[in-house]
Amino acid sequence: MITVGARLKVTFSVVVFSVLVVVAHANGGPRAASSAASLYTTQAPSRGGTGKVYMGREISAVMGHRGAAWLERSSRVLEEWPDKVVARMGLEPEHVVADLGAGTGYFTFRISPRVPRGRVYAVDIQQEMLAIIRERMTRRGINNVTPVLGTSTDPKLAPNSIDVVLLVDAYHEFSHPYAIMTAVMKALKPGGRVFLVEYRAEDPTVPIKRLHKMSVAQARMEMEAVGLRWLETLDFLPTQHFMVFEKPGNPPTTREPRRQLGARITYAEGFLCGPPLSA
Numbered sequence: 456m457i458t459v460g461a462r463l464k465v466t467f468s469v470v471v472f473s474v475l476v477v478v479a480h481a482n483g484g485p486r487a488a489s490s491a492a493s494l495y496t497t498q499a500p501s502r503g504g505t506g507k508v509y510m511g512r513e514i515s516a517v518m519g520h521r522g523a524a525w526l527e528r529s530s531r532v533l534e535e536w537p538d539k540v541v542a543r544m545g546l547e548p549e550h551v552v553a554d555l556g557a558g559t560g561y562f563t564f565r566i567s568p569r570v571p572r573g574r575v576y577a578v579d580i581q582q583e584m585l586a587i588i589r590e591r592m593t594r595r596g597i598n599n600v601t602p603v604l605g606t607s608t609d610p611k612l613a614p615n616s617i618d619v620v621l622l623v624d625a626y627h628e629f630s631h632p633y634a635i636m637t638a639v640m641k642a643l644k645p646g647g648r649v650f651l652v653e654y655r656a657e658d659p660t661v662p663i664k665r666l667h668k669m670s671v672a673q674a675r676m677e678m679e680a681v682g683l684r685w686l687e688t689l690d691f692l693p694t695q696h697f698m699v700f701e702k703p704g705n706p707p708t709t710r711e712p713r714r715q716l717g718a719r720i721t722y723a724e725g726f727l728c729g730p731p732l733s734a
């Protein structure tokens with residue numbers, strides 16, 4: 456049950472954040488907003504936390520590459536149902552997917568066979584994680600995965616290039632969530648989707664540290680702050696939320712018939728523009 460105090464705290468955070476974003480945008484757009492230190496506040500770090508607070512949530516510390524074996528633990532299949540996660544992503548063979556905060560590629564290598572004519576960009580800020588991914592690619596002869604070394608503010612994805620972004624157990628530790636998600640918005644094609652999987656903060660029985668969990672209300676607030684639209688939250692997983700967001704605009708699939716007809720198509724802010732089908 457959410458207390459009146461907690462509700463007031465969230466409302467206050469939203470109002471303060473909205474004012475800051477508007478001011479920062481007026482001063483030069485999302486880039487200025489993301490670099491505006493005032494989007495974040497600081498407090499004494501909690502256990503496993505950074506002390507950096509974004510929209511009322513303390514950002515967790517980053518899981519170091521020495522935890523790689525933990526990501527690959529055999530019990531994880533039973534705990535997180537990774538194959539069901541990927542099955543629910545609605546992937547098509549030519550989809551271009553970004554596994555953002557890919558770690559060892561636990562999800563990357565489950566996505567790769569589902570997009571044989573597409574690509575998976577496995578983005579991480581730790582070279583050591585990308586080295587593990589490269590080694591697995593070589594060993595398995597996989598050529599539709601591209602490891603990408605991102606930075607804490609830039610996932611290094613080309614504009615309008617991505618159909619689907621997957622974030623599993625990673626977003627809560629991004630040190631600059633506003634900058635990263637603003638970049639994700641730019642990288643997504645109109646109608647592109649973000650699947651955000653995080654441990655359920657609303658459930659105190661989920662045996663994970665508080666800062667490694669997220670509530671739906673918090674996640675929605677943070678995603679909507681960059682313009683993503685919440686579509687649904689599916690709670691088919693044992694302990695995690697599976698939250699679905701969309702970049703407003705026409706879904707990428709609408710361009711297929713036109714491309715087959717050889718029409719030249721340009722996209723502007725989510726609207727399909729181009730010559731009539733008879734052209």
Ligand SMILES: C[S@@+](CC[C@H](N)C(=O)[O-])C[C@H]1O[C@@H](n2cnc3c(N)ncnc32)[C@H](O)[C@@H]1O
Nearest residue numbers: 518526556557558561579580581607623625629
């Ligand atoms: C807990 S691991 C989860 C890895 C993977 N998604 C999985 O479920 O197995 C989180 C990963 O996010 C990465 N990470 C943290 N901040 C990041 C950022 N700003 N951009 C990309 N990756 C980031 C970390 O380096 C770490 O490998």
